[in-house]
Amino acid sequence: xxxxxxxxxxxxxxxxxxxxxxxYTTKLRNEILESDSGMSEAIWEGxxxxxxxxxxxxxxxxxxxxxxxxxxxxxxxxxRAGVVEPVLDTAILGGRxxxxxxxxxxxxxxxxxxxxxxxxxxxxxxxxxxxxxxRVEATAVQNGDEIVLNGRKAVVAxxxxxxxxxxxxxxxGAADDEAGISLFLVPAGTxxxxxxxxxLFAGGRAAEVTLDNVSLPVSARxxxxxxxxxxxxxxxxxxxxxxxAEALGAMETATxxxxxxxxxxxxxxxxxxxxxxxxxxxxxxxxxxEQARSAVINAAGHLDHAPAQRDLQIAAARNLIGRVGRLVAxxxxxxxxxxxxxxxxxxxxxxxRIVMTDHRFGDTDYHLERFIALSAA
Amino acid sequence: xxLSYSPEEQAFRDEVRAFLRxxxxxxxxxxxxxxxxxGKADIERWHSILNARGWFAQNWPKEFGGAEWxxxxxxxxxxxAAQANAPRIVPFGLSMLAPVLQKFGSKEQQDYYLPRxxxxxxxxxxxxxxxxxxxxxxSLKTRAVREGDHYIVNGQKTWTTLGQHAxxxxxxxxxxxxxxxxxxxxFLLIDMDTPGIEVRPIxxxxxxxxxxxxxxxxxxxxxxxxxGEENKGWTYAKYLLTHERTNIAGVGxxxxxxxxxxxxxxxxxSGGRPLIENPHFAAxxxxxxIDLMAMATTxxxxxxxxxxGQAPGVESSMxxxxxxxxxxxxxxxxxxxxxxxxxxxxxxxxxxNNDPVGPDYAGPQSAQYFNNRKLSIFGGSxxxxxxxxxxxxxxx
Numbered sequence: 001x002x003x004x005x006x007x008x009x010x011x012x013x014x015x016x017x018x019x020x021x022x023x024y025t026t027k028l029r030n031e032i033l034e035s036d037s038g039m040s041e042a043i044w045e046g047x048x049x050x051x052x053x054x055x056x057x058x059x060x061x062x063x064x065x066x067x068x069x070x071x072x073x074x075x076x077x078x079x080r081a082g083v084v085e086p087v088l089d090t091a092i093l094g095g096r097x098x099x100x101x102x103x104x105x106x107x108x109x110x111x112x113x114x115x116x117x118x119x120x121x122x123x124x125x126x127x128x129x130x131x132x133x134x135r136v137e138a139t140a141v142q143n144g145d146e147i148v149l150n151g152r153k154a155v156v157a158x159x160x161x162x163x164x165x166x167x168x169x170x171x172x173g174a175a176d177d178e179a180g181i182s183l184f185l186v187p188a189g190t191x192x193x194x195x196x197x198x199x200l201f202a203g204g205r206a207a208e209v210t211l212d213n214v215s216l217p218v219s220a221r222x223x224x225x226x227x228x229x230x231x232x233x234x235x236x237x238x239x240x241x242x243x244x245a246e247a248l249g250a251m252e253t254a255t256x257x258x259x260x261x262x263x264x265x266x267x268x269x270x271x272x273x274x275x276x277x278x279x280x281x282x283x284x285x286x287x288x289x290e291q292a293r294s295a296v297i298n299a300a301g302h303l304d305h306a307p308a309q310r311d312l313q314i315a316a317a318r319n320l321i322g323r324v325g326r327l328v329a330x331x332x333x334x335x336x337x338x339x340x341x342x343x344x345x346x347x348x349x350x351x352x353r354i355v356m357t358d359h360r361f362g363d364t365d366y367h368l369e370r371f372i373a374l375s376a377a
Numbered sequence: 378x379x380l381s382y383s384p385e386e387q388a389f390r391d392e393v394r395a396f397l398r399x400x401x402x403x404x405x406x407x408x409x410x411x412x413x414x415x416g417k418a419d420i421e422r423w424h425s426i427l428n429a430r431g432w433f434a435q436n437w438p439k440e441f442g443g444a445e446w447x448x449x450x451x452x453x454x455x456x457x458a459a460q461a462n463a464p465r466i467v468p469f470g471l472s473m474l475a476p477v478l479q480k481f482g483s484k485e486q487q488d489y490y491l492p493r494x495x496x497x498x499x500x501x502x503x504x505x506x507x508x509x510x511x512x513x514x515x516s517l518k519t520r521a522v523r524e525g526d527h528y529i530v531n532g533q534k535t536w537t538t539l540g541q542h543a544x545x546x547x548x549x550x551x552x553x554x555x556x557x558x559x560x561x562x563x564f565l566l567i568d569m570d571t572p573g574i575e576v577r578p579i580x581x582x583x584x585x586x587x588x589x590x591x592x593x594x595x596x597x598x599x600x601x602x603x604x605g606e607e608n609k610g611w612t613y614a615k616y617l618l619t620h621e622r623t624n625i626a627g628v629g630x631x632x633x634x635x636x637x638x639x640x641x642x643x644x645x646x647s648g649g650r651p652l653i654e655n656p657h658f659a660a661x662x663x664x665x666x667i668d669l670m671a672m673a674t675t676x677x678x679x680x681x682x683x684x685x686g687q688a689p690g691v692e693s694s695m696x697x698x699x700x701x702x703x704x705x706x707x708x709x710x711x712x713x714x715x716x717x718x719x720x721x722x723x724x725x726x727x728x729x730n731n732d733p734v735g736p737d738y739a740g741p742q743s744a745q746y747f748n749n750r751k752l753s754i755f756g757g758s759x760x761x762x763x764x765x766x767x768x769x770x771x772x773x
Contacts (some may be wrong), residue, residue: 017511059703105647108517125717127735128646130645130646130716131647131716131717132647132648132649135649153737154717154718154735155717155718155720155721155734189506191744196734198720198722199721200720200721200722201462201719201720201721201723201744202720203723206721208722208734208735238386253735266509267516268512268513269513269516275760277763278763280401282601298652333750333754334750334753334758336536336755336759337511337512337754338506338511338536338751338755339751340582340750341581341582341751341754342579342580342581342582343581343584344580347581349582352582352747355712355743355746355747356719356720356743359716359717359719359720360717360720363713365657365658368657369655377439
């Protein structure tokens with residue numbers, strides 16, 4: 001039994017934390033949030049140079065990590081600093097799908113990803129699929145050497161910056177069959193693919209993607225026809241691990257900001273942190289934060305297990321973090337009072353990051369049901 | 378014990394419904410329903426429609442041109458107006474300042490300001506909170522020093538709701554720093570055009586410019602703008618706050634929110650079925666509806682006591698706490714209900730320049746969830762309310 005980080009991960013954590021606390025100031029982030037691209041190229045390059053992206057890939061993929069605890073080490077720090085740059089979309093989702101399914105030529109893209117030169121986006125969710133990974137209505141029809149895609153993809157994070165979109169489409173089966181789903185590498189600017197971009201509530205950008213007779217060569221397919229679902233589920237599992245770790249880091253910042261405020265804000269002639277009613281609520285947040293930390297460890301430790309075990313742990317972690325996240329976000333705002341309602345205060349952004357993780361790949365209730373189904377199986 | 382409205386009250390409710398059906402412009406109710414921001418002109422339009430009917434100054438005595446409705450009538454109107462998605466009446470001049478002027482103001486102040494409030498000539502905002510005086514309002518520091526026929530005001534107010542629209546502000550200022558905090562405060566009426574006043578917007582976490590900071594730098598205020606007596610402002614402020622706390626339960630808003638949530642949950646699909654059929658979602662929805670049904674009756678119990686002439690005590694604190702918990706839970710459920718479409722930032726759709734991203738009801742939900750965190754913070758935070766309840770009930 002050993003709950004300490006390896007030396008390499010400890011170094012990665014220290015380096016990343018120092019880099020972000022020096023560079024990723026509230027002021028810089030507010031500028032990024034206001035910018036047209038919704039991200040900073042300089043920060044992206046900086047993260048790549050530090051090896052943050054490489055840490056999310058295995059040695060054979062060209063990186064030096066790639067395990068569950070590498071993901072949590074990186075994302076806890078990104079969450080702590082409220083980073084909006086699309087590490088999740090490019091490295092975890094896009095990178096893992098290519099690594100899992102790509103042929104040699106497609107795998108070559110990973111070098112560009114790890115070097116920070118290429119962005120990716122995973123265009124999977126659809127306007128009515130909500131969080132169901134198996135529900136794909138976009139179609140792919142093969143005629144000889146050509147494949148034609150049609151359909152709509154919803155809230156595709158990082159779509160505008162991506163050099164390639166990884167688009168899911170159905171080649172066979174019913175709308176909610178796991179079998180029959182394929183993935184395609186669609187270069188940005190491909191005829192027939194239109195993006196309607198917009199900013200996201202918690203930072204970054206996304207787009208509604210319309211596929212109107214998008215013609216691709218057969219070589220654009222990632223992996224075998226109709227067999228992409230297990231790789232999608234595995235990549236999303238890794239994304240779930242990243243999201244819970246990010247939320248954990250953000251909650252650490254929220255509780256720390258709250259502690260500082262309780263100790264300094266004076267009302268009725270004394271720091272409000274001297275009121276027992278607030279002390280108890282602050283303590284409750286810390287108790288739940290340790291629960292969250294353990295849930296993140298459970299999820300990360302099972303990422304490479306068989307899907308049933310993996311998904312049970314991940315559903316548990318996401319449900320728990322969803323509950324604790326709401327508590328910490330709301331209680332931190334409440335104990336601050338008005339100041340936390342202002343856009344420019346650090347906590348406002350951090351609270352939005354926490355709450356909005358609940359809308360990616362399933363919310364607290366969705367993962368509760370998933371846990372019930374998986375534990376009954 | 379009779380849970381239903383009397384025949385007179387039912388007739389009144391029918392009258393209110395007919396009025397809302399006939400007179401509430403569809404452009405306004407559409408905006409309210411979709412969560413779009415209301416402009417100054419929208420709000421003034423609704424005020425003037427109400428005023429034309431004599432229903433704007435609902436709580437004013439008839440001698441001042443009011444409708445003099447009792448608590449039950451006001452409750453009926455608030456419920457029906459919320460359900461019809463009518464704009465909220467902006468309370469600062471009408472139901473916060475006006476009662477103070479009617480009770481403590483001079484004849485000249487009453488004659489000048491009250492008709493201007495009715496006619497929409499003035500837009501008042503509230504100068505209470507300061508950066509260092511929030512829950513502990515009595516510690517306010519904005520200073521007013523008498524010099525001849527004027528007070529010279531220096532200091533800063535904050536959280537001034539809709540101050541960007543206002544041409545007048547009523548302020549609590551410190552006129553005597555050498556006595557017990559509550560005994561050195563005065564109540565001043567200040568023209569926002571006076572030199573030395575600067576208004577800076579505060580952008581809230583949902584991106585809206587709803588509140589402001591107001592700075593006072595050697596602002597000259599004529600002494601006739603003092604309300605009542607110097608250093609008695611705290612008494613008037615407390616009187617005003619009792620009016621701020623009417624409709625505190627927000628039953629109508631919660632009912633409208635619940636209706637909207639149910640409409641959304643009928644069309645949102647989860648696992649191939651409408652979300653409203655999902656047992657976990659349905660259970661959460663049912664719990665908040667059950668809480669709301671009980672709170673609506675608590676609210677009516679207190680209103681009927683008030684209509685019988687009993688002043689509400691700690692019950693209004695209880696209603697504030699429970700009412701905000703229920704509204705915030707409905708906001709959370711609605712945000713959850715719209716799924717991934719809770720993520721887009723709604724600026725484009727709110728301004729109405731573009732087709733909405735995703736279903737039209739989805740855009741404002743995250744913003745409303747975050748914006749309504751304010752409900753448990755402002756007007757005396759829920760912590761302050763709990764303190765009041767304990768203090769009164771434990772006799773401490």
